[in-house]
Amino acid sequence: MKDSEMRFATFARAGRLGWGALTEDGIVPVPGRGRSRGTLKGAIAGGLLTEAAEYAAGRPAEFALSDVTLLPPIPDPAKIFCIGVNYAAHREETGRKEVGHPTVFTRFADSQVGHGQAMVVPRSCERFDYEGELAVVIGRGGRHIGAKDAMAHVAGYSCYNDGSARDWQRHTSQFTPGKNHPGSGAFGPALVTPDEIGDYRELPIETRLNGDVVQRGSLDQLLFSIEEVIEYISGFTPLQPGDVIVTGTPSGVGERRDPPLYMKAGDVVEVQAGAVGTLVNPVVQAD
Template sequence: MKLLTFVREGEYRLGVKLDGGVLDVVGASQHQPDVPSTIEQLLKGGAAARAALQDLVERSRDAETELLDEAALTLAPCVNHPGKIICVGLNYLRHARETNSEIPEYPILFNKFTNSLAGHGEAVPLTRESDQVDYEAELAIVIGSTAKHVDKSSALDYVFGYCNANDLSARDLQMRTSQWLLGKSCDKFLPLGPYVVTSDEVGDPNRLAIRCEVNGEVRQQSNTADMIFPCDEIVSYVSRFMTLEPGDLILTGTPEGVMLGRPADQRAYLKDGDMVTVEIEKLGTLTNRMVLER
């Protein structure tokens, strides 16, 4: 399934993308208590919630339930209440090389916070404290069940699905200290979506085409096969140190092509009005406009 979150009357509502439009889960279910009305309820509700949603989708198809026009919806981050947002740095071989970095022996972990979340189509403010904001197309893992000390061989069994992410980074703030947090966690510096696509539809997450465009110009074009630490290894590794819970996000790193990888005199960082698009195979397209912070 392809799942999204949209805003209706000031509330987040769960939608399912179907061939003819978007199924409004709340409207179709008439508030049946067993059917999740938000992505958070779906993720935390386990197998029972997923089965109830699947049943609703099938019944709605049979009844030819009226669908919403996706283009008319205001989308929210496809996962909007993650308990943890864990990020992996320097996880693409060619990206490590373009930045003249050593190939990491272990996954480099850092974090973002929920203030950084933004939805598809939402304007992203360029913080007034930086003039070096960079794009980073990334595959995000959405955890679906509690994971602690899981083996690599079974790690993907704990994954609910995947989505597009843009790990926006203020490079000057990022490099102020040895900790990257400041440059990574400005408001709305993590556009996410438009969909969470369930793992059964995605298949192998380590073989997906990934790209980023700025104003229609391709800046990044690679494949998740270039990751140094693949998705199953990342989930297993993180679970050794902290319990992963349903709804947690893991960003898996960005490929080559970021501004930071260019010579200093050739770096054209994001500016007011720039349109940034992240597209990953099977996951749709995530687009956001950059605007100057007021």
Template sequence: MQYVSFKAADGTETWGVSIDGTVHDLGPSGKNLAATTRDAIEKGIFGTQLDLSGAPTIAEADIDFLPSVTNPGKIICIGVNYLAHQEESGKTGQTAPTVFTRFADSQMGHLAPAVKPTTTTKFDYEGEMALVISKEAFHVEKEDAWDHIAGYACYNDFSVRDWQKAASQWIPGKNFPGTGGFGPYLVPAADLGDITTAVLETRVNGEVRQQAPVANLVFDIPTLINYVTGFTKLNPGDVIVTGTPGGVGLFYGPDGLINHGDVVEVEITGLGILRNTVADEASLLAGAQATAGASA
């Protein structure tokens, strides 16, 4: 089952399931089974056999995608968690996961612009897989970790490298608005089988830049959940972004970084394709001002 978060025609933020290109609205503008995907997870109805009868429908091609989870309490990101990326960045020999945080309001959905800030010349992509927590998780043992996962989704941790590298803490370079691509779908863990057999691929304008099986994570999923819940409590709907393979733009070559008009896709087996097109912040502001002037 493919769960989506989206805006209804009247602007209401809602959620539902997409089946064969048709989205069944189960949120506030539809059947109202729960307010958000996060609420559906908290209620225990995410990933279950839902009654879709009477739910309004809309073609998936016509929806305005939102991040798969629009209101997570916490987004925990893991850095340099594939060996090839450790090697290209000179960060081998990690003895514990590298952790940083991303704010929920920095995220955007499938097909939304990836916003290149006016204050950077070093905008980059990082294709990743995200997992979403299903129930309260604190001091979770590795053998119990899989029972705490609601589902998985594609993620693009777009990075503002000059801000990221300005100091030892990465948070500034990871939290500009419109830089956390999340979606298009959140797929229940139970529907996927062994997620470690999935392959992650990132493409820029159709060119493959990153490709690796999830099995290549240096710190695997049980280790990440055990480590993160060792220092903070996670709740339903919280997100762990598991890390990016080698091949990021910063180390790819002279034309590796991304600019206005570049199309970046993250595809993971069973999770669909997350697509975002880079847009300069200045061009978006100019467009918004022109629209406001025309309607005045």
């Protein structure tokens, strides 16, 4: 495995958590030692991803994907920031006005599931919507990070589905209740380092519901770039290794279709962001 081929996943197996390199054949677990504290987030904080890639190079997969449960790449980020209305076409379909700063709301870590795990339609929710997005994982923390320096603070990318309970989201002008039901968001399958991706602006992004394309866009369409978003967020709070920024969704959300299209139990939803990979989740109804 070369530095430009780093893909790392967090997994559960037999009740224990681990992390390692994700390959076509499965997982090459990386043993916890030294500065990594035995987690992918710890390895990012310790600057150990290149060392981990060197460790995994040439080693066979120890666990098949069928033997593990993939979790969000960072199961316990200290902060998850979501950027709302960050594509022009999505802004137009929502009828929102142009703004001078990114629209930022937060998610809680326990609202997320990993690749292959079920997204959960909340109780008392009849409008559970999909939002395919690119997630950015912070590698080097900081405060007041300038846009020109921002990409040096990025550890990698992943796919995200910012599942939204629209009926809860529309209770007031605040998004939080509609974005934080347990199991409503999905994150994964792996952390992919910037070396593998190159210029993130060239990434396409697509959401499919039961195989049908419902969203399609490109990261060069962001109203506020990743660099600008990092600059803005770090202007009001320190960023830490492992923090997650979810960059926004293109047009085509179910709420704005005629007729509306929502996720329901039995559906399968996919978010694909070019070389970053494809996040796949079945949908179930909350008990």
